[in-house]
Amino acid sequence: MEHLINWVEIPVADMNRAAAFYGKILDIAFHRLAIGANEYALFPARDRFNCGALVRGENYQPGKEGPVIYLDGGRDLNRILKKVGPAGGTVRVEKTLLSDEAGYIGMFLDSEGNNIGLQHAKLVA
Numbered sequence: 001m002e003h004l005i006n007w008v009e010i011p012v013a014d015m016n017r018a019a020a021f022y023g024k025i026l027d028i029a030f031h032r033l034a035i036g037a038n039e040y041a042l043f044p045a046r047d048r049f050n051c052g053a054l055v056r057g058e059n060y061q062p063g064k065e066g067p068v069i070y071l072d073g074g075r076d077l078n079r080i081l082k083k084v085g086p087a088g089g090t091v092r093v094e095k096t097l098l099s100d101e102a103g104y105i106g107m108f109l110d111s112e113g114n115n116i117g118l119q120h121a122k123l124v125a
Contacts, residue, residue, distance in 0.1 A: 012056045012111075021112075026071070089110050
């Protein structure tokens, strides 16, 4: 296997609400499009093997019981976590050091009820 993940889809019930939520906490803008009956909001990413989208469609049901996706937390994921509540989500795990190798994680419920993680490396002085 060359890449563990090639594409990630985060299911949403309300695309406008979800795109606004992620846009606010990650300071990004989405490219939106429809493919068949599904509505997509593409995360901006340069790496074609590390990309994905918010998706609304018949076969997409948001919820906290599915797999957990960890998004890039940047240089300090607290910058993102502090925006989660005001944007309509709930922080579930504050910034926590796992190890020197794994770095820090945090977790939140997004505006759609999905359990999403953040991760960033431990910066060495």
